[in-house]
Amino acid sequence: MEKTAPLDIDFDEYVPPDPIPQSRKRLGLLILAFGSLVLAAAFLVQALYRAGTIDFGFANWRPVVYAYLFWGITLGTAQVLRRGEAGVRALFVLPAVLFVVAMVVFPLLFGLYISFTDWNLSSLQGRRFNGLDNFRQMLGDAFYWNALKNMVWYTLAVLVEYAIAFGMALLLHSQIRARKFFRVVFLLPLMLSPVAVSWMVGKSMMEIRFGPIANFARWLGWENPAFFTDPWLARFSIMAMDAWTFIPLMMIMLLAGLQALPKEVMEAARVDGANPWQTFWKVIFPLTLPVSITAVLIRIIFKLKLADVIINVTAGGPGGATDSVTSFIFRVYRDRSNVGYGTLLAMVYLVLIVVSLTIMLNVLGRWMRGYGQEES
Numbered sequence: 001m002e003k004t005a006p007l008d009i010d011f012d013e014y015v016p017p018d019p020i021p022q023s024r025k026r027l028g029l030l031i032l033a034f035g036s037l038v039l040a041a042a043f044l045v046q047a048l049y050r051a052g053t054i055d056f057g058f059a060n061w062r063p064v065v066y067a068y069l070f071w072g073i074t075l076g077t078a079q080v081l082r083r084g085e086a087g088v089r090a091l092f093v094l095p096a097v098l099f100v101v102a103m104v105v106f107p108l109l110f111g112l113y114i115s116f117t118d119w120n121l122s123s124l125q126g127r128r129f130n131g132l133d134n135f136r137q138m139l140g141d142a143f144y145w146n147a148l149k150n151m152v153w154y155t156l157a158v159l160v161e162y163a164i165a166f167g168m169a170l171l172l173h174s175q176i177r178a179r180k181f182f183r184v185v186f187l188l189p190l191m192l193s194p195v196a197v198s199w200m201v202g203k204s205m206m207e208i209r210f211g212p213i214a215n216f217a218r219w220l221g222w223e224n225p226a227f228f229t230d231p232w233l234a235r236f237s238i239m240a241m242d243a244w245t246f247i248p249l250m251m252i253m254l255l256a257g258l259q260a261l262p263k264e265v266m267e268a269a270r271v272d273g274a275n276p277w278q279t280f281w282k283v284i285f286p287l288t289l290p291v292s293i294t295a296v297l298i299r300i301i302f303k304l305k306l307a308d309v310i311i312n313v314t315a316g317g318p319g320g321a322t323d324s325v326t327s328f329i330f331r332v333y334r335d336r337s338n339v340g341y342g343t344l345l346a347m348v349y350l351v352l353i354v355v356s357l358t359i360m361l362n363v364l365g366r367w368m369r370g371y372g373q374e375e376s
Contacts, residue, residue: 020083024081024082025081027081028079028080028081028082031074032075032077035074039064042058042066042067043064043067046064072094075094076090076094111346114339115343115347116131116132116340116344117130118130119338120336120339121338122337130340135344143328147316147323147325150235150322150323150324151303151325153235154239154242155303155304157239157303158299158303161250162250162292162299165248165250165251166250166292168186168247169251169252169255169258170258170284172255173255183255186248187251189248190252193308194242194245197241197244197309198308198313199312201244202228202241203313206227208224208225213227214227228317228318230318231318231319231321231322234314235321238306238309238314238322241309246303249302250296253295253298254288257288257291258284258288261284266279269283297357300360304325304353305326306324306327307326310322310327315327325349328345
């Protein structure tokens with residue numbers, strides 16, 4: 001008699017098959033189709049009514065929200081009827097999915113529609129579709145392209161900030177006196193909002209007439225310490241204020257990575273006679289590389305949103321030399337009241353961010369795999 005091999009089944013995770021009748025599946029499909037029809041009809045009627053195509057509709061978009069909630073209920077019911085136990089499990093994820101769609105996908109689609117309209121809040125004509133006119137205007141907008149160029153410099157400054165943060169993390173990781181005190185002091189800038197930093201440092205301490213930093217520069221021999229009149233000096237001043245605020249964020253992440261290093265590896269390097277530089281380059285840096293990449297990527301994401309310091313201190317000046325894309329889009333909304341054009345600029349910037357970060361992650365992944373093979 002042949003012996004049968006035992007089934008490799010994890011009975012804790014195994015769910016017995018749930019035979020579902022075809023009539024029940026068809027009922028679930030009909031319920032979902034009815035909910036989808038109600039949502040599509042409500043959205044279509046309201047969109048045509050707001051566009052002026054039809055004379056009947058809702059006073060606001062609230063009924064469409066109710067139709068969306070009703071569609072979510074029908075979707076959950078259909079999942080249970082058609083999939084049984086698997087559908088019941090899907091109900092735990094469904095509210096989060098519906099929330100993400102409502103808070104992210106719908107506004108993104110609405111913003112995409114607005115980007116192809118001429119919607120100036122100072123105009124009496126209201127919103128009207130203008131096709132690719134906003135895109136053509138963007139191609140000829142020298143200030144927008146200058147803001148994109150500035151973002152390249154601002155992003156490259158993250159490498160300098162990373163080097164400073166790593167040095168501070170190494171210092172706080174070593175056995176120095178008053179180490180806890182210096183940890184608190186180094187973290188103080190992170191507790192301040194960028195708006196407070198821009199007014200405290202940019203508008204007060206760096207003020208050309210009475211600011212203490214300007215007076216100190218004048219005492220050193222600089223006759224006219226105007227930090228925000230020369231384009232490159234103004235750009236460097238913005239970088240310095242932003243770096244002073246966010247370097248502690250990278251420092252605390254790198255410090256956590258240093259404290260998680262295995263002591264056995266450090267002791268083995270010390271026994272093998274490695275000097276401090278060899279220990280850092282051959283042991284510490286490779287082991288903290290994942291933490292370093294995470295810290296740099298998070299800092300780049302924060303840098304791509306840079307606006308508050310620029311808006312409060314220079315308003316993009318002199319002549320747009322310090323403008324970031326976000327601050328320029330803010331001024332398009334505030335000064336020009338041009339919602340359609342500003343939304344198009346934001347959409348293009350979003351696409352550029354997604355593409356550039358995707359490419360960066362792929363390049364970093366390949367580099368880390370190659371670096372690990374070289375070390376091994």
